Each structure stands twice: as structure tokens, then as C-alpha cells.
Amino acid sequence: MKIKKNDPVLVIAGDDKGKRGKVLKTFPEKGRAIVEGVNFIKRHTKARKQGQKSGILEKEAPISVTNLMVVCAKCDKGVRVGARVMADGRRVRICKSCGEMLDKV
Numbered sequence: 001m002k003i004k005k006n007d008p009v010l011v012i013a014g015d016d017k018g019k020r021g022k023v024l025k026t027f028p029e030k031g032r033a034i035v036e037g038v039n040f041i042k043r044h045t046k047a048r049k050q051g052q053k054s055g056i057l058e059k060e061a062p063i064s065v066t067n068l069m070v071v072c073a074k075c076d077k078g079v080r081v082g083a084r085v086m087a088d089g090r091r092v093r094i095c096k097s098c099g100e101m102l103d104k105v
């Protein structure tokens with residue numbers, strides 16, 4: 001997966017198209033990710049423990065990473081991600097538009 005936790009991403013398809021958020025969690029085996037503020041679902045909850053409130057809980061649901069693009073801070077838009085191997089052998093992700101590194105080194 002080209003998308004990792006804490007990446008700023010843009011939603012490019014679906015109900016939340018055009019929204020931006022930060023990746024909170026990824027599910028590489030499912031090709032999905034949870035993005036802050038994106039794909040909210042309402043879940044009715046019942047009070048199970050004392051002190052817990054019943055009601056409607058709104059929570060982000062995982063979204064397919066094919067609907068997401070990594071946002072490059074320099075380009076300020078969703079960009080294609082490339083890879084570069086550093087001198088010390090580490091792989092970093094780069095923005096294919098401007099060449100900026102997307103991973104903090």
C-alpha cells in the first residue's frame with residue numbers, strides 16, 4: 001500500500017469526494033484505511049456499563065485506498081506516489097509531480 005498512517009490524504013471518489021484528512025489507521029490486507037473526518041457511519045449504541053451513555057455514535061469507517069490519494073504539502077493537492085532508494089538503502093516515497101519526499105527521514 002502506498003498510503004501509510006498519518007499521511008494527509010485526499011478523497012477522490014465516493015460520497016466524501018474532495019475531503020481531506022489524516023490517515024488514522026491502515027488495513028493493508030484489506031486495502032483500506034480510516035481517515036479522520038471521512039466516511040462517518042452512525043452506530044446505535046446501548047449503555048452496557050454503568051456511566052456509559054446510550055445513543056448514536058458517529059465513527060469513521062474504513063475507506064478503500066483506491067479512493068484516496070496522498071496529499072503533497074508542496075503541491076497542495078493529491079499526487080501520484082513514486083519511490084526512491086536513499087544512499088543508505090532506505091526506501092522513501094516521493095511526490096511524482098515535484099519530487100518532494102513524502103516520508104519524514
Ligand SMILES: [Zn+2]
Pocket residue numbers: 072073074075076079095096097098099100
Ligand atoms: Zn509535490
